[in-house]
Amino acid sequence: MMEIEHWRSEIDEIDAEILRLLNMRARLALKVGALKRSARLPFCDPDRERYVLRRLQDINTGPLDHRAVYKLFRRIIGESRRIQTNVAQTNIAQRTDFVRSTKVS
Amino acid sequence: MMEIEHWRSEIDEIDAEILRLLNMRARLALKVGALKRSARLPFCDPDRERYVLRRLQDINTGPLDHRAVYKLFRRIIGESRRIQTNVAQTNIAQRTDFVRSTKVS
Numbered sequence: 001m002m003e004i005e006h007w008r009s010e011i012d013e014i015d016a017e018i019l020r021l022l023n024m025r026a027r028l029a030l031k032v033g034a035l036k037r038s039a040r041l042p043f044c045d046p047d048r049e050r051y052v053l054r055r056l057q058d059i060n061t062g063p064l065d066h067r068a069v070y071k072l073f074r075r076i077i078g079e080s081r082r083i084q085t086n087v088a089q090t091n092i093a094q095r096t097d098f099v100r101s102t103k104v105s
Numbered sequence: 106m107m108e109i110e111h112w113r114s115e116i117d118e119i120d121a122e123i124l125r126l127l128n129m130r131a132r133l134a135l136k137v138g139a140l141k142r143s144a145r146l147p148f149c150d151p152d153r154e155r156y157v158l159r160r161l162q163d164i165n166t167g168p169l170d171h172r173a174v175y176k177l178f179r180r181i182i183g184e185s186r187r188i189q190t191n192v193a194q195t196n197i198a199q200r201t202d203f204v205r206s207t208k209v210s
Contacts, residue, residue, distance in 0.1 A: 001140060001144055001146075003140055004137055004140050004141065004144075007133050007136050007137045007140070008137065008153070010133055011130055011133050011134065011137070011157075012157070012160070014126050014129055014130045014133070015130070015157065015160075015161060015178070015181075016161075016164060017126055018123060018126050018127065018130070018181070019161055019164065019165060019174065019178075021119050021122055021123050021126070022123065022169055022174075022177060023165070023166060023167060023168060023169050024119055025116055025119045025120070025123070026167075026168045026169050026173075027168055028112050028115055028116050028119070029116065030168060031112050032109055032112050032113065032116070035106060035108055035109050035112070036109065039106055039109075041106075048113070052116075052117070052120065055117070055120075056120060056121075056124055059121060059124065060124060060128070061128060062128060062131075063128060063131045063132055063135060063188055064127060064128050064131050064184060064188065065188075068131075068184040068187070068188070069124065069127075071180065071184065072127060072180055072181065072184060073120070073124075075176065075177055075180050076120075076123070076177060079169060079173040079176065079177060082173070083168055083169070083170075083173070
């Protein structure tokens with residue numbers, strides 16, 4: 001059906017925009033992660049997570065229900081945290097390599 | 106730290122925009138669902154799902170990795186389908202109520 005195809009191409013455009021924003025969010029989360037690291041603050045911040053999720057449920061107009069908003073953003077926050085942790089581990093690994101190589105030479 | 110607060114308020118703005126787009130996507134998915142229903146097509150369309158997920162991984166620039174994009178959009182598609190199904194069930198329930206009430210009167 002042509003009408004279905006029309007709405008699907010609109011969905012594809014929206015998806016590309018959502019993806020762009022998700023990557024932008026991930027970049028900002030990396031910045032926050034780097035600042036936390038240099039200030040020796042913990043990565044996890046349950047208060048901030050609760051604030052983010054509560055606020056989004058408050059401003060939600062639907063048709064997604066509150067449960068859907070909660071589940072989707074829990075995952076978005078989780079993926080942001082996962083890259084923060086990956087970057088942190090890579091940095092530690094690189095620093096360890098550096099220490100090791102300076103010791104060897 | 107003030108700098109962390111600054112980036113967090115940027116994240117909050119991006120989240121509000123992501124939420125707006127997710128709801129827009131859900132509305133379009135409801136339209137597609139209604140069209141499928143009237144054409145007696147099945148709700149699930151694995152080919153379309155594969156297409157959507159593959160395409161988003163192709164256009165992904167990072168820092169989110171392919172696995173994160175896959176997991177996030179799997180959930181987004183899943184929530185879209187859930188509201189489509191809910192609406193369909195509500196419609197069937199209303200129709201059944203209608204049939205029942207016309208039979209009683």
